[in-house]
Amino acid sequence: MVASSIQTLPKDRPLVYRHVLWTRITHWVWAISLFFLLLSGLQIFNAHPALYIGDQSGFGFDNEVLSMTAENTDTGPKGYTRILGHSFDTSGLLGLSQASGEPAARGFPAWATIPSYQDLATGRVIHFFFAWILAVTLALWLIGSVLNGHLSRDLAPRVADVRNLQRDVADHARLRFHHQRDYNTLQKFAYAGVLFIVFPLIVASGLAMSPTMDTVLPWLPELLGGRQTARTIHFLMMLLLVGFFLIHIIMIFAAGPLNELRSIITGWYRVDHPSGDEDQPARRA
C-alpha cells in the first residue's frame, strides 16, 4: 500500500500541458504570500491570544471562544489553551513555550511567528504587505480566470463530478490516483472552496477588523457578526488553509511529487493514458 502510494509513471506516457503560466505564477505568489501571512498573523494574534464572539471582547463578561494563557502552578509554569470553555494543558506549544532558552508566556511558539520574538509592529508591516499582494493577485486572477475559461473549464464542479463524488472519495482514501489533465472531483471541491469561500472570507474578515474600513463598509462587520467575530472567522479560515496545505502536500507526495511539481512549475503533466485527455493535444516526451 505504502510502496504503491509513491507513484511514478513510465516515461512512455504522454505529457499534457496542464497549467498555463498565469496559473503557475499565481500559485507560487500565493504560496509565498500565505507563508508570510500565516507566520506574521500568528505574531499579531500573540499580542492578544484570545478570540471572542460579537462586537467587543468580554473582559467584564464572557464571550470568549478561545484563549491561550500561561499560569504558575505548583509544578512550575504551565501553558493552557481554552476552547469553548474546555481547558487543555498545552505547555511547550501553546500559551507557554521556550523563547531564547527561557519558558515564555506566548500564544504560538517562537518557531511559528515572524519575527520569532514578540514584535507586533513588525508583524503588522509584514502582514499588510503580503495581504496587499494576495488581495490584488486574487482579484486579477479572478478576472483572468473568468475571461480565459479556467474557472468554468477546470474549477467549477459539474454534475458528473457530483455523481462521481463517492467513488472519488474512495479512490483518494485508497491513495489510488488517476493522472489526467482535468482536476478530479475532490480537487475541484478543495480548490474552489479555497478560492471562492476561504480566500474571500479571510480578506473580508481582515477588512472588517480595520476601523477605517468599517466606516466605509459599515455592513461588513455587521454581516460577519461584529468585529470580534470577524477576527474569529479570520482565525478559523487560517486553520482551514493550514489544513488544506497539509492535505495538499500529502496528496502531492502520494500522487507522485515529481510529476505534480513539474506540472506546477513547467505546466507539463504526465497522464495515465497514451491518448491523454480527449479534448487536449498530447505531446510525447
Add this chain to the structure above:
Amino acid sequence: MSRLLLSRRGFLAATAPAAGLLLSGCDVLDDLQPDGEFRDVLAGANNLTYRVQRWLSGRDSLAQEFTESDIRQPQRPNGVTAPDDDYYQGLLQGDFAAWRLEVAGLIEKPLSFSLEQLRAMPSRTQITRHDCVEGWSCIAKWTGVPLALVLDEARVKPQARYVVFHCLDTIEHAPFGDLKYYGSIDLIDARHPQTILAYGVNGGPLPVENGAPLRVRVERQLGYKMPKYLSRIELVDSLSMIGLGRGGYWEDRGYDWFGGI
C-alpha cells in the same frame, strides 16, 4: 516541535522556488528593524493603505455608533494606567483645578483651557467601539468637545498639517530623562465630526486609567492614536521635529503612523 519545523523546512526545500530565502526560517526576518531598507520596502504597503483608505473614507465617513445596551463593561484601560509623575499626581490631588490644556503652534491665537471651560463648550456624546492594535475591542460612551471647535477658536494657519498631542504621563524612563507620551493625527481626522477631546466616559468623569482629565477620541483609527492625559495641543507643518520624527511614541518604535487598520 523540531520535527514540525523540519517538515516545514523539508517541504520548502522540495517545492518553493524561493526556498533559498525561506529556508533560513523565521530568524532571517528578525533583523527587520524600523530603519532597515527591507523593512521600508514592506512598510511602503502602509502608505498605500493610508492613501486608499483616505480615498475610500473621505473626510466625514462615520464610525458605527452603538446603543446603551451595548455598554457591557468598563472601558478597558491600556498603556499607562496610573501616571507616577509628581506633577500629574499633584494635579490629580487638586482635582485638576490647576490643569490647563494649552493650544499652540501654527495658530493665530494661542489658547489655554481649564477643565471647567471645556465642559462649558458645546459637547458631543458618542457610543463607539475602541479597537486596540493588540486585537481586542471595547464599547463605551464618550463625552467631550469636538476638536474642530477648539481649532476654529485658535484659527489654524494655512500651512499647518498635523495636530500633535503632548501628554502628562511618562511612558518610558529613558537614560536621558523621562519620555512622555506623544502622538499626532492629520487635520482631516482632527476636524472629523467624531473626533472629540473627551472628559467623560460612560456617564461619569474620565477615570485616571482612561486618561483623566482629558483624552482624544479618533474613532476611525486604533487606540494608540488616541493619547490620554493631554496637556498641550500643537499645530505643526511637519512631524520631523516631534520625537524621533515619525509622529508619535509608538510610531517611533515601528508602528504605522496611520492606524486605520
